[in-house]
Amino acid sequence: MTADVVDLCAQLVRFDTTNHGAGDARGERDAAEFCATVLSGAGIEPTILESAPRRANVVARVPGTNPDLPALLVQGHLDVVPADASEWTVDPFSGTVTDGYVWGRGAVDMKDFCATVLAALHSLAATGRRPRRDIVLAFVADEEDRGEYGAHWLTTHHPDLFADCAAAISESGGYTYHVRDTNGRKIRLYPIGTAERGTAHLKLTARGRAGHGSRRNDDNAVTRLVGAVHALAAHNWPIVLTPTVEAFLERTGKALGVDIDLQDVDATLDRLGDAAPLVESTVRNSVTPTVLSAGYKVNVIPGTAEARVDGRVLPGTEEALLSEVDALIGPDIEREFLSRSLPVQAPVDSPWFDAMSDALRSQDPDAVVVPYCLGGGTDAKAFSQLGIDCYGFAPLWLPEGFDYRAMAHGIDERVPVEGLRFGTRVLEHLLVHA
Numbered sequence: 314m315t316a317d318v319v320d321l322c323a324q325l326v327r328f329d330t331t332n333h334g335a336g337d338a339r340g341e342r343d344a345a346e347f348c349a350t351v352l353s354g355a356g357i358e359p360t361i362l363e364s365a366p367r368r369a370n371v372v373a374r375v376p377g378t379n380p381d382l383p384a385l386l387v388q389g390h391l392d393v394v395p396a397d398a399s400e401w402t403v404d405p406f407s408g409t410v411t412d413g414y415v416w417g418r419g420a421v422d423m424k425d426f427c428a429t430v431l432a433a434l435h436s437l438a439a440t441g442r443r444p445r446r447d448i449v450l451a452f453v454a455d456e457e458d459r460g461e462y463g464a465h466w467l468t469t470h471h472p473d474l475f476a477d478c479a480a481a482i483s484e485s486g487g488y489t490y491h492v493r494d495t496n497g498r499k500i501r502l503y504p505i506g507t508a509e510r511g512t513a514h515l516k517l518t519a520r521g522r523a524g525h526g527s528r529r530n531d532d533n534a535v536t537r538l539v540g541a542v543h544a545l546a547a548h549n550w551p552i553v554l555t556p557t558v559e560a561f562l563e564r565t566g567k568a569l570g571v572d573i574d575l576q577d578v579d580a581t582l583d584r585l586g587d588a589a590p591l592v593e594s595t596v597r598n599s600v601t602p603t604v605l606s607a608g609y610k611v612n613v614i615p616g617t618a619e620a621r622v623d624g625r626v627l628p629g630t631e632e633a634l635l636s637e638v639d640a641l642i643g644p645d646i647e648r649e650f651l652s653r654s655l656p657v658q659a660p661v662d663s664p665w666f667d668a669m670s671d672a673l674r675s676q677d678p679d680a681v682v683v684p685y686c687l688g689g690g691t692d693a694k695a696f697s698q699l700g701i702d703c704y705g706f707a708p709l710w711l712p713e714g715f716d717y718r719a720m721a722h723g724i725d726e727r728v729p730v731e732g733l734r735f736g737t738r739v740l741e742h743l744l745v746h747a
Contacts, residue, residue, distance in 0.1 A: 316435030318733045319415060321351065322428035323408035325391075326417035332392040332457040338368065341454040344391040345369035348452045351431045355438040359450075362471065368454045368462035372474055375434065375448040382446035383479035385747060386701060388692060389427045390456030390463060390484075393419035400724045414727040422721035423484040425728045425736070426707035427452055432733075433740040444744040449478055456692050459652060464695035478701050480665045485687050486705030487673060487739070489732075491713040492587045495570040499713075502565065503673050504591055504685040505666060506705020508557035510598075511631060511656035512690050513624030515638070517541060518647040523616035530614050535607045538618040541642035542602045545622060548641055550597040552578045553627050557686045560661045561592050568681045590718070594688035598634045600624045621651065625688060628656040654694040659702040665747070669706050672743035676735055677710070706743075710735035 328347065330340035342363070348371045349359040359373040369391075374384075396405035396418040403409045405418040415425070430450065437443065451474075453463035460466070468475065486506035494500050519541065521534030554562075554575060562581060566573035571584045578596050582589045600622050607618035626634050639648065660666070661684045670682040685705075693703035710732040711717050720726045 316351070316354070316432055316439075318428050318432035318737045319410060319730050321431050322415045322420065322425050322728065322733055323410055323417075325424040325428055326408035326415065326419050327406055328391075329406045330392045330419070331395050332455060333395060334458040336365070336462075338392055338455065338458070338462070341391050342367040342369040345371045345452060345454075348391070348427065348431065352434070352450070355435045357434065357450075362467070364454065364462040364466040370454055370463055370467055371450070371452040372467070372471075373450040375444055375450065377444040377446040377448065379445055380447060384447040384449050384477045386449045386451065386475060386478040386481035386696060387430055388451040388453065388464070388481055388483045388696065389423050389430065389707075390453050390692060391424070391427065392454055392457045392463075393422065393424070394457050394722050402725050405726070410730070413730050415730065415733070416725065416727040418726055420720070420726045420728040421717065422726070423707065425709065425733060426484055429707070429733060429736045429740055432737045433744060436737065436741055437744065442745055445747060447477070448744060449475060453692060460692055460695055464692035468695045468699055472699055475696065475699055475701065478699070480659070480702045480704065481693065481696050482669070482704050482706040483693060484691055484705060484707045486685070487669065487708035487736075488717055489709070489711040490588070490591065492569065494568065500568055500681055501677060501679060502568070502588065502591075503677075503680045503682045504561075505669055505682060506687050507659045507661050507666065507684040508555060508628055508686040509657040509690050509693055510595060510686065510688055511626035511628070511694070512652060512654045513626050513631065513634065514651040514653070515622050515624055516649050516651050517620045517622065517642060519618045519645065520647070521614070521616060524614045526612040526614055533614055534616060534618040535614070537645060538605075538607065538620055541646045542605070542620050542622075544641040545600050545638065546602055548600070548637070550599060552596050553598065553630055554578070554596065555628050555658065555686060557658065557661055557684045558592060558595055561683050561685045564683045568683070591685050595627065595686040598625060598627055598630055600634070600638060626656055627686070628658040631655070654690060655698075657693045657697045657703055659704055663702070665702060665704060668743060668747040669704065671746065672739045673708060675742045676738050708736040708739035709733070
């Protein structure tokens, strides 16, 4: 079996591992068996663990040269979000390689990284090299839903597999982000995820008096709910500078020659220009209304109305966010969690961050490596609960003008061939030297 990273990525894309949510997923077992076969070809003994029929997870351990060092967890997910083939230029599960890209659903989220890991391990085995420390591998199911069949299931039922892991790497970091400094000089940023906002998905329920739509009703559940939702949507959430965000602003500003004023973050974001999208969603919490549900007939005032809102929570701020939500929606609106996951925060100034930075600079000496906070979430939320410092580091070279952040879950998702090869070399360096 070939261990070329491009071919591995294309083959992984061809497994339809669509996750529709609520337990409706397919293909993860087939992709897991493929990964297990590739690992076996590199002399690594994998184990497939099913959380439910065909909801498969692959775990393995690669011995390092120094078993006294704490292990590094390298984790990625095998499932993908749905894709409507009618909207795509190519079949989203074709794994087409053309124009210098691997095309297909999961090409950047995140079968590219899974392929990079497999290729790097094959390269180490072929050249007789070994990691400096033990590497624990986890290719998991269900990240695109709630992780109940994947990372959260593993950490609940098999925490012993990760007992000696001090740090972890996974998606959403270590990729090229092209910007220009104040003199117009091109700068290549490489953001490494050292934090993630937490999730507070909430259901809001308003209750009132049902009645005829033609009659006055001062106890209208729909009206009450709309007022609460509007209050949330219109609220200007305060700036909160976490250690990761503050470090991003200071280090990126220095690299670009931009004056950073931590007392006026909005003005600072304006000065950051093209670098601002990396941080603008993580300088504050957010609560976004996404679903409204009420009524069944136009001339009937319903007795209940419901809304669902997507809350994102910076480290150390959940209590304050929920208190503000309650104040905004008022005492007559019931609030309950639909799902809840805590924020993630790993040390910015650490040997792990330094090792990842060195690995990137081994392939791009001019790389400017900065920490950043993910606005959404990953399986790091599960593994961090075991005391593991989780980093977003899935190295990838990207050409200027390539909108990487629009690829995940997007139409015509694709990853550059040269980016995959770059990422494999970076990952090899990290595994050997970290």
